[in-house]
Amino acid sequence: ETGVTQTPRHLVMGMTNKKSLKCEQHLGHNAMYWYKQSAKKPLELMFVYSLEERVENNSVPSRFSPECPNSSHLFLHLHTLQPEDSALYLCASSQDRQRELFFGEGSRLTVL
């Protein structure tokens, strides 16, 4: 139990579907992150929210849309995805932005 919970753990969707990934942290942290992890590639930072404001958008395609309604919750809305978007999507949180990251277990996404 890392204190960061991601749902769903597995998701299969067609290219025309709309779905959302959810992340909740129970650690009282004030920064939250979305990372993408593809096979044989390093973790790629997608978005950073600090104090509920988006402070980083790492050239991510608009078919990925983040939402941070409060400091404990983070969503990643998905629509019109491509098969190459299939990956493990990891949520993380930290206290301030100079500390270690606490990751969730990830959401394994498969786009057909």
Added chain:
Amino acid sequence: SQKIEQNSEALNIQEGKTATLTCNYTNYSPAYLQWYRQDPGRGPVFLLLIRENEKEKRKERLKVTFDTTLKQSLFHITASQPADSATYLCALALTGGGNKLTFGTGTQLKVEL
């Protein structure tokens, strides 16, 4: 361009030996470096953080060194156990870059009986 390199080949060692993993970087001036452990199908778990002005950090059987001249960090696990088998990731954060960590691809460690 900035680059982080970790051995892509798996490291196989015998139980009880010391495992040493390498993280090299180019074109970075990191403020600090972190090491994470990742098991298959799980999220990474933080292990150690070492700052640019620190040479060495220890935690139980783990030791990390940081040589900013060589642009290299070494991660050691002493008295290794089969339960240490996992993928180990290094990550760098730049000075003034907030917590924008850049990760290496990781090295898989297998500790055999």
